[in-house]
Amino acid sequence: MPAINCGSGASSARLERHLAVMGGPAVPQREAESAAVLMQELIARDHTRAKNSRGARVSLFAPLRRLRRSLFGNHG
8 A cells, every 4th residue: 555645743654554454464365366266256157056046045155164264264
């Protein structure tokens, strides 16, 4: 994130700290790629299951769990 010039002194430093917290930690490239692949799996449509909406909903749970583990770690 580029630096933002907003006033000087304490107010500028406080704004930078808030923006740094909102940005969150950097995600390693390997994990970002894994998350992108999982998101593609989630949004891909399986036309054979399209008629059975219950099966389509249930099939999303496992990829969502994997995505959550890859993004936030396996913290139970």
